[in-house]
Amino acid sequence: MNFIVNGKDYHTEKTLTIAGLIKETRIDADIFIVNSFPVSSSYIINNNDAVTLIKRGSTLQREYLEYQLISRQGLKEYNILKNSSVVVCGLGGLGSNAAISLARAGVGRLKLIDFDIVEPSNINRQAYFLEHTGMNKTDALKEIISKINPYINIELSNIFLNKDNIIDETSGFNVILECFDSAESKIMLIENCVNNMAESYIISASGVAGYYDTEIFKRKKLGSNCVVIGDFENESGINKGLYAPRVAAAANIQANEALRYLLKDI
Numbered sequence: 302m303n304f305i306v307n308g309k310d311y312h313t314e315k316t317l318t319i320a321g322l323i324k325e326t327r328i329d330a331d332i333f334i335v336n337s338f339p340v341s342s343s344y345i346i347n348n349n350d351a352v353t354l355i356k357r358g359s360t361l362q363r364e365y366l367e368y369q370l371i372s373r374q375g376l377k378e379y380n381i382l383k384n385s386s387v388v389v390c391g392l393g394g395l396g397s398n399a400a401i402s403l404a405r406a407g408v409g410r411l412k413l414i415d416f417d418i419v420e421p422s423n424i425n426r427q428a429y430f431l432e433h434t435g436m437n438k439t440d441a442l443k444e445i446i447s448k449i450n451p452y453i454n455i456e457l458s459n460i461f462l463n464k465d466n467i468i469d470e471t472s473g474f475n476v477i478l479e480c481f482d483s484a485e486s487k488i489m490l491i492e493n494c495v496n497n498m499a500e501s502y503i504i505s506a507s508g509v510a511g512y513y514d515t516e517i518f519k520r521k522k523l524g525s526n527c528v529v530i531g532d533f534e535n536e537s538g539i540n541k542g543l544y545a546p547r548v549a550a551a552a553n554i555q556a557n558e559a560l561r562y563l564l565k566d567i
Contacts, residue, residue: 304350305376308368311352319344323354330354334372351376367452371407378564379407383452385563386410388474390462390490392417392438394543395506396480397428398552399559404446406560410454411446413439414470416461426545462486467493471501476559479505480552484536495527502562508532509551510541518554530554 303312306326317325319333320342332355333340346352353372371379387408389396392415400411415438419429433441439457446453458470467490471477477498479490487505494503505523508531517532530551537543
């Protein structure tokens with residue numbers, strides 16, 4: 302019988318429970334996850350199972366850390382995501398939250414693009430902390446992601462995206478996330494990338510202001526390689542503020558749409 306234990310191949314001729322495996326391997330653990338689901342020590346291990354053994358409250362062991370981080374995900378899915386790439390254009394409320402969700406999911410290559418710095422008014426909905434005020438958003442978000450998942454390959458581009466540089470900056474990525482604040486920038490990215498980058502999937506968002514019901518969010522297709530998330534009505538403006546719950550909800554729908562696309566062949 303062959304299965305995986307904390308990311309490593311394991312072979313045995315015996316029928317083993319989790320308790321038996323712990324005795325045999327001498328791995329100290331009290332949290333047992335098999336194929337992304339918590340089990341008891343009496344669970345009988347099957348051929349091709351992915352087993353993760355974790356000691357609650359223990360010092361993180363680099364040797365096993367990557368597989369402990371993704372133990373609640375499928376190993377097959379994780380291996381696909383590890384070899385996938387996403388470029389996040391704009392690191393405000395949408396981009397910063399979406400990028401962190403993608404990092405937690407284990408997307409192996411992330412490019413973060415923004416020209417702005419973190420300001421106090423950003424903290425109410427964006428993923429930054431007060432200690433990041435004054436920092437480039439690219440640098441601040443890289444710092445946050447590195448503390449969450451050190452196995453992500455992060456690229457930074459601290460520039461303002463326009464029609465002259467958008468193709469060069471976003472080419473070669475499986476997914477492009479449009480996370481700008483301005484309608485003009487949103488339109489610019491969609492027009493240029495949809496027409497010139499058929500090999501990439503573009504995910505945009507529009508209408509995420511306020512604290513309206515998130516059930517009115519819709520999903521609209523634009524051509525064969527672009528989708529837009531949002532209610533398409535409630536843009537930010539005078540007396541129409543942006544709030545963390547609704548912005549983060551849209552950001553995570555964008556991130557989930559990226560996962561659905563990257564894992565579409567499973």
